[in-house]
Amino acid sequence: MNVYVDGGHRPLGQMLTNTRLKRTTQIDVIKTGLGAYHTTGSCWLNSIVSEFIVSTNLRAALDPFAGKGDMLNLVGSELSMQKSGYDIDEGAGWGVNDSLVSIPRSSGSICITNPPFLAKYSARRKSIWPMVGGYYERYGRNDLYEIALDRCLDSFGHVVAILPETFLHSAYSKDRCERIVVLEENPFNDTTFPVCVTCWSPATGQDPDIYVGEDKVAQYSDIVRLRRSVGRSGRVVFNHPKGNIGLRAVDGTKEGDRVGFFPGNVFDYPRSRIKTSSRLMTYIMVGELNNEKAIQEFCDASNEILEKYRDETSDTILSGFKGNNRLGKRRRRLDYGLARKVVTEALEAMGSIPAS
């Protein structure tokens, strides 16, 4: 049976891949709607996460989105914990429960989970709104993982949750969050979605430690301070097809292909492809840079400031981008809020604009 969505135009799971040509692709409805990407790898349980779990003195682990029980099995074998779980899929073999609505409390247990992730706009684009739309409407959240995390924090004092790495820069409250561990290794075998492991406890007013793998790289408040945005101004216009500066806002797969600013006349990207929604490659118009020398100096200053930020935070100031580069390092994306801050600081550092 076809369930038609999107004003009756698209059947369930027909993802819109080209709006202009109305091109669609059929996706796996159950896998996407349930977020059924199982945590088959063990890299998520590194020494930082293990130490947190052990410090709680809790001997039982409960996964409210248990799937095949991969996370539970790992803490069972590595930390000798008792295991229990729920899943909405009765075929999974756990107690059946809709854990996006409520999770039975279980005193003496730590919640250890990798909940479903699905952004609201993706649910619409992938035409699976009839399966999951009610959750966003009921709880006013923009991603299923946020709803899942709300329920986990409601029912448990201590929580370990694998979340999208974008959580780090999201507005979701980190008040009870103790640690955020960015994983560069991939714990899944069917997706390269960048993730982090978050560790939560009952105490409020926390400022989480940020790790990349097992290395502590920053405090959450440091990253917030560095990212503090600057106001918009007509000085700098992003996504301007005639812009004099090129911006590659995402790392490439080759080691040297990093996010960077380039003189527009040498930036090898078709200007005809710039749209208001361009996010990875674009042109920026900085009207006051009116000669080649000034443009080059501006690019050098912007790249230096950006590299300093990357270095200070071991890259966590930038968003994770799908897949790693050929050296296994997480690719990163520069959002335009931070890009605006970098270029504004570059203009300030230059003082007066050099004449040609």
Ligand SMILES: C[S@@+](CC[C@H](N)C(=O)[O-])C[C@H]1O[C@@H](n2cnc3c(N)ncnc32)[C@H](O)[C@@H]1O
């Ligand atoms: C990303 S998988 C994770 C499975 C397991 N935690 C792991 O890490 O391997 C998410 C699981 O959540 C289940 N699920 C999705 N929506 C759910 C809901 N509303 N209530 C309970 N389980 C749900 C799916 O069936 C799937 O098994």
